[in-house]
Amino acid sequence: MAVAVAAFVAVTGAGIFGLWSYYAATGPAQETTVVIPKGAGVRGTASVLDAAGVIDNRKLFLIATKITGADRMLKAGEYRIPASSSMRQVLDLLRSGKTVVRRFTVAEGLSVRQVDALIRAEPALEGDPGPVPPEGSLLPETYHFTLGDNRQTIIARMRAAMDSNLAVLWDKRAPDLPLKTPQQALILASIVEKETGVPAERPRIAGVFINRLRAGMPLQSDPTIVYGIKRGEPLGRPILLSELQGITPYNTYTFVGLPPTPISNPGLDSLKAVMNPMETSDLYFVADGSGGHAFSSTYAEHQRNVQRWRSLERQGVR
Incomplete structure (x- = not known):
């Protein structure tokens, strides 16, 4: 009897040692991404992991989850299994719910x-x-x-x-802006966003538009005309003279003030630029051929900048 008990303990101990060795052994050498469907359960999870090569023995995986209690704690989702992960590490990850972001x-x-x-x-x-x-x-x-x-x-x-950031920036806006509501600030920021791709220019362009609003001048922004035609899609061609002269709510050449809605989704930098614009005497700007703009405070100076830009256009500069 004593011999039989000793033999059973030896065999059982060997089985536990073998299972532990498998549980802690290094897994596949490559990183693997798996998706555990909702409601897969432990058997469905084992099938997914086996098919992906993360485990090579479903039976031992099921035993390990039972012994460790992981069978009641596995979470569905997309997981990135690091290279060389052991079964223990895989189970820890599936229990954590730390899915792929x-x-x-x-x-x-x-x-x-x-x-x-x-x-x-x-x-x-x-x-x-x-x-x-x-x-x-x-x-x-x-x-x-x-x-x-x-x-x-x-x-x-x-x-x-957008709502939370707009509210915070509106509360921190410069005094005496010719903007009555956060929505008006959002509209102007959307125009500033479309006027330049140079972040450093945004406060200055915002300053130009603020000066124009204060002076009762039209904003004369080409992007507003494009929005009135395409409602947010690219125009794909130059603006026609008839479109510059057309009467629409978005033609800021033919009326004074802001268009009725934003023309884009502006980023934080454009919102900040409008809330705290550069103090400048500039009233005009035009492309300078370098990706930025030439600014001026008088119409005569602006005309000279326009002529330089036209010359660059004839040379093929865009």
Whole structure:
């Protein structure tokens, strides 16, 4: 009897040692990404891991999850399994719920239609995004999400980010701006965003537009005309003289003041520029051929800058 018990203990001990060795052994040499579906359970999880080459013995995996209690704690989601991960490390990761963090980036100056198209095209998101939100209501930024997150949730986060940042910046705005509401500041910021791709210029361009609003001058912003024609899509050609002279709510050549809505989703830098514009006497600016603009405070000086720009255009500079 004593011999039989000793033999059983030896065999059992060997089995436990073998299982522990397998549990702690180094896994595949390459990093692997797996997706554990909701409701997969421990057996479904074992199948996914086995198919991906993360484990090579489903039975031992099931035993290990049972012994450790992990079978009741595994979480669904997308996981990036580091190279050489042991079964113990894999189970720790699946219990932690630390799924892959994805990034969705919205560039400054896109329209809500363009952002809506990007969100619809993102395969890692789910659900219909719903109606296109109001122009200018989405803050351009990089947003983190996980596989299967809802598109409407991402849009709600973008809107909340714009609302909160706009409120904070409005409270910190310079005194005596010719802007009555945060919405007016948002509209002007959307124009500044489309006027230049040079971050350092934004406070100065904002200063020009603020000076024009104070003087009762038209803003004369080409991007507003384009928005009136295409509602946020690229025009793809030069603006026609008839369009410059056309009567639309977005033609800032033919009326004084701001257009009725933003023309893009401005970034934080453009919002900050409008809330605290550069103090300048400038009333005009035109492209200078370097990607930036030449500024002037008199119409005569502006005309000279325009002539220089026209000469550069004839030379093929864009």
